[in-house]
Amino acid sequence: MNRDSRATVVFNRAGLILSRSGWTLGVWLLLLALLIWYANLIPRFGEFQITSISKNSLPLVYLALGQAIIVIAGGIDLSLGALLLLSNAIAARFMADQPFGAVLVIALLLIGLVAFLNGMTGYVIRLSGVPDIVVTLATSYIWSGLALWILPSPGGGTAPEFRWLFTGSESGIGGTYVLPVLMMIIPATVVFLLSRRTRLGLSMYAVGSDSNIASLAGLGVTRAKVASYALGGALAALAGLATVAITGTGDPRFSVGANATLNSVAAVVLGGIALTGGTGLVLGVVAAGMILIMLNPILSAMGINPNNAQILQGVLIAIVMMIGGLVTLIRERRT
Amino acid sequence: MVDSAAATTVRARLAAKARANPSVALGGVCLLLVLVTGFIEPEYLSLNGARSSLLQAAPLGILAGAQTILMLTGGIDLSVTMIATGSAYVAASQSSHGAAVAILMGVAVGLVVGAANGIGVAVFRVNPLIMTLAMSGIMLGTFTAWTQTILRGSTQVAPFIKELAAGSFLGNRLPYSVVLWAVISLILIWLLRRTGWGRLLYAVGDNETAVRLAGVRTWQVRIAAYIAAGILGSIAGILLAGRTGAVDLQLANAFLLPSVAAAVIGGTSIFGGVGGYTGTILGALILSVLTSMLTFLNVGQDIQQLVYGTIVLALAWGYAGLANRE
Numbered sequence: 001m002n003r004d005s006r007a008t009v010v011f012n013r014a015g016l017i018l019s020r021s022g023w024t025l026g027v028w029l030l031l032l033a034l035l036i037w038y039a040n041l042i043p044r045f046g047e048f049q050i051t052s053i054s055k056n057s058l059p060l061v062y063l064a065l066g067q068a069i070i071v072i073a074g075g076i077d078l079s080l081g082a083l084l085l086l087s088n089a090i091a092a093r094f095m096a097d098q099p100f101g102a103v104l105v106i107a108l109l110l111i112g113l114v115a116f117l118n119g120m121t122g123y124v125i126r127l128s129g130v131p132d133i134v135v136t137l138a139t140s141y142i143w144s145g146l147a148l149w150i151l152p153s154p155g156g157g158t159a160p161e162f163r164w165l166f167t168g169s170e171s172g173i174g175g176t177y178v179l180p181v182l183m184m185i186i187p188a189t190v191v192f193l194l195s196r197r198t199r200l201g202l203s204m205y206a207v208g209s210d211s212n213i214a215s216l217a218g219l220g221v222t223r224a225k226v227a228s229y230a231l232g233g234a235l236a237a238l239a240g241l242a243t244v245a246i247t248g249t250g251d252p253r254f255s256v257g258a259n260a261t262l263n264s265v266a267a268v269v270l271g272g273i274a275l276t277g278g279t280g281l282v283l284g285v286v287a288a289g290m291i292l293i294m295l296n297p298i299l300s301a302m303g304i305n306p307n308n309a310q311i312l313q314g315v316l317i318a319i320v321m322m323i324g325g326l327v328t329l330i331r332e333r334r335t
Numbered sequence: 336m337v338d339s340a341a342a343t344t345v346r347a348r349l350a351a352k353a354r355a356n357p358s359v360a361l362g363g364v365c366l367l368l369v370l371v372t373g374f375i376e377p378e379y380l381s382l383n384g385a386r387s388s389l390l391q392a393a394p395l396g397i398l399a400g401a402q403t404i405l406m407l408t409g410g411i412d413l414s415v416t417m418i419a420t421g422s423a424y425v426a427a428s429q430s431s432h433g434a435a436v437a438i439l440m441g442v443a444v445g446l447v448v449g450a451a452n453g454i455g456v457a458v459f460r461v462n463p464l465i466m467t468l469a470m471s472g473i474m475l476g477t478f479t480a481w482t483q484t485i486l487r488g489s490t491q492v493a494p495f496i497k498e499l500a501a502g503s504f505l506g507n508r509l510p511y512s513v514v515l516w517a518v519i520s521l522i523l524i525w526l527l528r529r530t531g532w533g534r535l536l537y538a539v540g541d542n543e544t545a546v547r548l549a550g551v552r553t554w555q556v557r558i559a560a561y562i563a564a565g566i567l568g569s570i571a572g573i574l575l576a577g578r579t580g581a582v583d584l585q586l587a588n589a590f591l592l593p594s595v596a597a598a599v600i601g602g603t604s605i606f607g608g609v610g611g612y613t614g615t616i617l618g619a620l621i622l623s624v625l626t627s628m629l630t631f632l633n634v635g636q637d638i639q640q641l642v643y644g645t646i647v648l649a650l651a652w653g654y655a656g657l658a659n660r661e
Contacts, residue, residue, distance in 0.1 A: 076464075128652040131605045137592055138651065141644025148637035254640075255588075262413075262468055269465050310476030318455060318469040325460035 023272030024284035031287040034294050041301045047177055053294060055167045055180035058242040059084065061289040063260055064267035065191050066235030068285045071268050072195065073228035074208035074277035075132040079121065080236045081261030082143035085252055087114050087240025089147040092156025092250025100161040107162070111237040117143075118233025122226040140257070147252040156250040166245035187238065188286045191231070195282055204228050209278030266317050267292055357602050357657065361617040364650065368624045376631040386503065386510060388623050390578070393516040394419075396619035397571040398590055399597035400523050401564035403615045406598055407527070408557055409540045409607030410456060410463040412564050414471040415594060418445050419572025419587035421478050426573050427582045428486045430493035437493055442569040448474065449565020453558030478584060492576045500577025512574050519570070523612045536560060540607025593622050600650045621650070 039045040063080050070077045087110055095103045125135045160170035166183055169175025195201035200223075206214040207224040215221045239260070244250060265275075271288035273280030292313065299309035373380035401415050412418075426441030448470060455466040478486070503510045527533040535556045538546045547553050571590075576582045595605075601618035603610025625646060629639040 124648075124652075128655050130648075130651045130655045131599075133605055134596070134599045134651050135648060137595060138644045138648035141592070141640045141647070143644075145637045145640030145642075145644065148635070148640065152635075152637070262471075265464065266468060269462065275462050275464060305480065307476045307480040310479070311473050312476075314469040314472030314474075314476065318461065318466060318473070321461040321465050321469070322455060322459040329460055 021281055021284075024281045024287075027271055027284045027287040027291070031291050031294070034291060034298060038294065038298050038301065041298065048174055049297075051168055051175055051177040051180060053290065053297070054177055054184060055242075055246055057290045057293040058166060058180060058184060058246070059239040059260070060263055060267060060293055061184055061286050062187065062235045062239035062242060063264040064271065064285045064289040065188060065282055066232035066239075067264040067268045068271065068273050068280070068282045069191060069195060069204065069235075070132075070228050070232040071273050071275055071277055072208050072280060072282075073204040073224055074211060075122070075125065075225065075228065076265070076275065077118070077121075077136045077229065077232055078133060078261050079118070079136040079140035079143055080232060080239075080264055081257035081259065082140040082147070083114055083118060083233055083236035084240045084243065084260050085147040085254075085257040086143045086150075087237040088243045089151035089156075089240075089250045089252045091158060091241055091244040093151050095159060095162065095244065096157040098159060100159045103159040103162045107241050110241065111234050114237035114240075115230040115234035118236070119226045119230030121233075122229025123222070125229075126222050126225050140261070144252070144254050144257050147257075148254075151250045151252045154249055154251045154253075156244075157248060158244050163245045163248060166242050172246060172248055183242070184286065187235070188283065191235070192282050194231070200224065200227055205278055207278075263289075263292060270317060270320060357654070358613055358617060360657065361601065361614060361621065365617055365621045365624060368621060368628060372624060372628040372631060375628060379627065379631065382508060384627070386508070388620070388627050389513045390501070390510050391626060392619050392623035393510070393512040394571040394574045394578070394587075395590060395593055395597060395623060396516050396616055397519055397567050397574070398587075398594040399601075399615045399619050400519065400612060401567040401571075402594045402598045403601070403603050403610060403612050404523075404527075404536060404560050404567075405463070405564050406595075406603045406605055407536045407540045407607060407610055408560050409543075410557070410560065411595065411605070412452065412467045412561070412568070413464065413591065414448065414452065414467040414474060415564060415568040416587040416591040417471045417474040417478075418448050418565050418568035419575060419590070420582070420584060421448070421474055421572070422569035423492075423572040423576035423582045423586055424478055424482070424486055424584075426496065427492050427576060430491070430496070434493045434495035437496065438573060441573050442566055445565035445567070445569030445572075446562060447565075449562040449568070450558065452565070453561030456561065457554035457557035475584070482584070491581055496573060496577040497580060498577075500574045512578075515570075515574070519567070520612060520616055527612055532556065532559060537608055540609075542608075596647050596651075597622050600647065600654065602654060622647075 038049075042049070063084060066080055067077060070080075090110055090113075091106065094106055098106070121135060121139050124130075125132050128135070163172050164170045164175070164179065166180060167175055168177060168179040193201075195204065203214065203219045203224045204227070206217070206219055207221050211221050214224075267285055267289040269275060270291065271280070271282075271285030273282075273285065295313050295316070296306070296309055299312060300306065304312070369380070373384075376384075378384060398415055398419065401412060405412050422441035422444040425444050426437045429437040429440045452463075452467055452470055455461045455470075456463045499511050499515070501510070501512070527536065535546065535551060535553075538551075539553050539556050543553055572587055575587055575590075579586070597618035598610070598615045599605060599618070600621060601610065601612075601614025601616070603615060625643065629642060632638075
């Protein structure tokens with residue numbers, strides 16, 4: 001009897017977790033299916049491919065994690081791509097020909113600086129009452145202007161050891177997959193635990209769900225908002241650092257940042273976080289970011305023209321979202 | 336003492352006036368920017384300067400009109416510049432069939448893509464940001480592929496379209512494109528203020544559930560809004576192509592963020608239900624004057640972007656400050 005009820009509890013718990021994080025699970029299964037498909041598609045699938053997929057996903061995964069936190073707290077940040085540009089430009093400009101120790105110090109300072117800048121953006125949003133989308137649209141111009149001012153043309157560099165840290169190889173080609181995978185897992189775990197297991201993280205969910213009620217319940221709305229933007233900024237800085245490690249240079253072009261922003265929003269939505277805020281797990285976003293990056297090698301392995309790859313990527317996002325919309329519609333009809 | 340009190344009342348009265356009629360405040364900002372630009376480059380304060388600013392403002396104003404309609408319903412269109420580019424491409428490649436066919440084919444692009452966006456958003460309930468973002472990617476891929484196949488050929492625009500976009504009449508004083516913009520503006524303002532569909536746009540943006548319970552098929556209202564936005568995007572794209580004389584896939588890219596910014600500066604809420612096209616016209620004018628000013632300042636693109644972003648932020652903040660005090 002006792003054992004029975006315990007089994008029921010466990011069973012119910014499992015059911016609850018499954019129903020709550022069904023989308024997250026689905027996205028990871030989709031990623032797994034794509035990986036298996038890709039492995040069968042190409043003649044040799046080994047360490048090289050795993051390294052290349054995981055390291056190329058790093059910038060988008062970081063950016064999407066940052067976007068996820070901001071969206072969960074009820075905002076949206078169209079300046080994350082520009083912050084990636086800014087951090088990429090600063091890193092490439094000042095890390096060139098420096099020893100590894102100095103490069104690490106620069107990296108840490110940079111993360112702090114960008115977190116501060118974006119935290120200020122969050123504060124301005126709260127203070128001014130101007131919608132997030134408008135403020136971050138304006139700041140995206142400011143940050144990409146600043147990036148262009150710091151690094152007027154593509155160039156710069158970084159220490160080989162720093163490239164090894166993100167890509168697993170000092171030249172950025174081949175190398176071990178352990179480091180890029182670790183560099184993905186550690187920040188993702190930290191952000192996940194921060195969002196689900198700390199007071200600050202839970203207050204972000206509350207504020208994103210309904211900022212008025214959160215405020216009435218005694219939560220610091222401004223604190224949660226600023227913290228979410230600062231964390232998003234720190235992750236955007238990390239994305240810029242990963243970019244400099246992967247490419248070995250800085251590239252301040254405006255379009256790079258704009259594309260990165262749009263991809264981060266797509267990854268967040270595909271990862272199961274509603275743009276209305278207050279729900280979703282950041283773990284799905286990691287898989288979604290990797291899926292978006294993986295589509296390109298898969299489609300090119302299938303011999304599909306890269307332009308068609310872009311079409312398919314858009315169609316895939318639209319179809320997944322349409323299915324999501326239909327599911328909610330059917331649920332609404334039932335109740 | 337008395338002086339400062341008088342000054343305070345004057346300021347309070349000015350603030351009250353600005354609150355009651357935001358268009359006046361926006362007009363003031365626009366005038367100030369024109370004067371500053373004239374201070375930097377005295378040539379600007381001439382008929383020629385006004386003409387060049389208006390020529391710049393026309394496509395932006397039309398794109399921002401698309402954005403305004405959608406923002407009133409609580410939507411947004413991130414594919415509007417891709418629609419513009421695609422329409423311009425089609426219009427250019429069909430220019431051998433005559434201007435009328437070319438323009439109609441171009442506008443058809445906006446019609447089809449707008450309808451697809453509308454169905455995704457209204458029927459399948461996809462978030463407008465995502466739907467139009469995905470659509471933008473789909474279009475970019477499609478047109479990149481098409482430029483090498485079915486749209487290969489002319490990237491030059493037909494003379495009639497060039498004349499429409501860049502030509503002027505009345506002794507080279509009044510550009511045709513500005514007249515076209517004025518006509519479109521009148522139609523838009525009339526649609527938004529005087530027609531049932533216009534009222535429904537506001538209502539859907541304000542409270543969709545209430546409107547649906549009142550017996551309105553809200554999905555039809557939304558789809559119509561996205562189609563209208565698509566057509567406006569096409570017209571703007573054809574004007575842009577005519578102004579530059581040739582088309583490429585980056586044609587309208589730079590206008591995406593300004594089109595949203597113009598509507599926001601003009602007082603249209605991104606959450607829907609509040610705003611109108613008169614403010615957007617002023618917003619488009621302000622941004623165009625700002626662009627002229629930054630060009631005359633002769634600084635690099637880095638400083639241009641910095642100043643542009645800062646001023647857009649300051650304007651949006653100032654506007655929100657006015658609206659909140661009400």
